[in-house]
Amino acid sequence: MKRVVIGAHLRREDIEPLADAIRVGEIFLSGVMVADDQPLSDRDLLLRVARTRAALLDRGTFIAIRYGLAVTNEHDAASKCAAHLSRWRALLDAHSNEVEVTLKIAVASPQKRPDRHDFKLGADYLRALYAARDAATVDERFRAAAEHALSEATRRRWLHRDEASLELAALVPRDRLEACFAAAADLKARFPHIPFLFSGPWPLEVFADADHE
Amino acid sequence: MADQIEELALLETLDHLLDRGVVIAGEAVISIGDVDLLYLGLNIVLANVDAIIRTSQK
Numbered sequence: 001m002k003r004v005v006i007g008a009h010l011r012r013e014d015i016e017p018l019a020d021a022i023r024v025g026e027i028f029l030s031g032v033m034v035a036d037d038q039p040l041s042d043r044d045l046l047l048r049v050a051r052t053r054a055a056l057l058d059r060g061t062f063i064a065i066r067y068g069l070a071v072t073n074e075h076d077a078a079s080k081c082a083a084h085l086s087r088w089r090a091l092l093d094a095h096s097n098e099v100e101v102t103l104k105i106a107v108a109s110p111q112k113r114p115d116r117h118d119f120k121l122g123a124d125y126l127r128a129l130y131a132a133r134d135a136a137t138v139d140e141r142f143r144a145a146a147e148h149a150l151s152e153a154t155r156r157r158w159l160h161r162d163e164a165s166l167e168l169a170a171l172v173p174r175d176r177l178e179a180c181f182a183a184a185a186d187l188k189a190r191f192p193h194i195p196f197l198f199s200g201p202w203p204l205e206v207f208a209d210a211d212h213e
Numbered sequence: 214m215a216d217q218i219e220e221l222a223l224l225e226t227l228d229h230l231l232d233r234g235v236v237i238a239g240e241a242v243i244s245i246g247d248v249d250l251l252y253l254g255l256n257i258v259l260a261n262v263d264a265i266i267r268t269s270q271k
Contacts, residue, residue: 046230054226063234064229064234065234066232067234197221209233
């Protein structure tokens with residue numbers, strides 16, 4: 001059997017009995033047990049992991065591990081995660097009472113996605129993809145209003161998702177979550193012409209990912 | 214309308230599951246259909262594994 005890893009947690013009791021707890025150093029990984037030959041792309045498994053992930057967040061804030069990591073035992077888990085453990089422990093200590101929310105906005109003038117057939121080199125194609133992604137913008141008034149709506153956040157970060165959307169990720173105290181949803185509803189009323197989706201709570205995703213630091 | 218909201222919530226949940234969070238190097242290979250897909254750190258699927266292997270063998 002193997003375990004599909006969901007996240008990194010401070011306490012074993014935040015995981016069990018919803019999922020398996022796997023000790024790695026001073027913290028614990030949550031995992032869903034599956035057969036060794038179970039493909040990770042299985043639809044039912046994806047939904048099961050998604051449901052478990054949501055239930056775990058009700059128990060306590062954790063660091064989300066991107067879907068795709070599977071471990072066979074504690075030793076395997078420790079060796080695969082060794083480089084991250086001290087950083088994860090510090091993040092969990094610092095943000096145990098916070099969750100992420102995201103405001104995903106469709107840009108007004110999406111850039112044309114580069115066609116890979118137009119490029120001889122893969123590197124040039126990637127550069128064009130990133131350039132198209134990074135050129136996406138939203139109305140400045142909406143941008144300012146969105147930041148104001150999430151003024152309760154302890155941290156905020158704008159992210160270019162792709163050539164058609166931008167995202168404002170924010171870390172908010174759990175007890176201010178309701179106020180954030182009310183602010184997002186107000187934003188929807190003030191900018192009915194701008195399509196956006198406000199969602200959460202999510203575990204530590206953007207603010208735990210070293211790529212975004 | 215309720216069905217649409219439920220579908221949107223599911224899509225958003227799957228988007229976060231597949232596209233957010235910490236990437237553990239070398240572990241983010243999943244298969245969809247018969248194609249292995251390799252995830253890199255920047256949140257998009259960049260290439261399929263067969264293509265990378267074919268390219269590296271040239």
